[in-house]
Amino acid sequence: MNIAVCVKQVIDTEAEKKLDPASWRLDRNVTCILNPYDEYAVEEALRIKEAHGGEVTAVCMGPKKAEDAVRKALAMGADKGVIVTDDALAGSDAQATAYVLAEALKGVEWDLVIFGVRSTDGETGCVPAAVAERLGVPLLSTLAKVEVQGSNISVHRETEQGYVAYECPTPAVISVIKGINEPRYPSMKGIMGAKKKPIDAKDASALSLDTSQVGQSGSKTRVLSARTPEPRKAGEKIEDDGTGAQKIVEFLASQKLV
Secondary structure: OOEEEEEOEEEOOOOOOOEOOOOOOEOOOOOEEEOHHHHHHHHHHHHHHHHHOOOEEEEEEOOHHHHHHHHHHHHHOOOEEEEEOOHHHOOOOHHHHHHHHHHHHOOOOOOEEEEEOOOOOOOOOOHHHHHHHHHOOOEEEEEEEEEEEOOEEEEEEEEOOEEEEEEEEOOEEEEEOOOOOOOOOOOHHHHHHHOOOOEEEEOOOOOOOOHHHOHHHHOOOOOOOOOOOOOOOOOOOOOOOOOHHHHHHHHHHHOOOO
């Protein structure tokens, strides 16, 4: 089974995040990493490949330095990569990103497309659904278990009430949650081998993209303003001198919590 894994480069979760006040876009001039949720998607793709054969292709949209995220996927064990990078794509929102990824996937041989459930920067979680809609294939999201049975997949989907079991024919798009597996660490052999694996770099013209649908001007959503949240204030310490319970009740009442 051939699998495409869509990956994204995001700001390191430990780095300070801020918006550029001129464009209201996230300032990415800091340490960036492979989206942590995508590591679970890559691992799941590799496990399916190891059990059933085929190839794993990492697909990414981003600036040139996002190639590092693709290399991480290759170091984990993916066979090849595709990166779509073009200045015209800067500022694309979730729907514009889905358009680009869907067009890129049309040039990749795949039976299954796997996403992490969301990215740690955008946090929308809607790109997998938008890609599936554009490709005209089924979507199964927030999955905690995936099994391949011939040309079908059998999955467990996480819901607020528990897990629901589904079956679906391929081709299909799925997204997987944190905890579906334990992502492997790239070995030194894998890291060195990733440098030799092919990455097909494409721009907007190579995919014949309609540039009116991408970038900040082609996006349907916009950030109009932003502010830095106030620093969290220190909590109030109550010494129990025999009236501690009463003081707690009074404090809760003052906050209109009781």
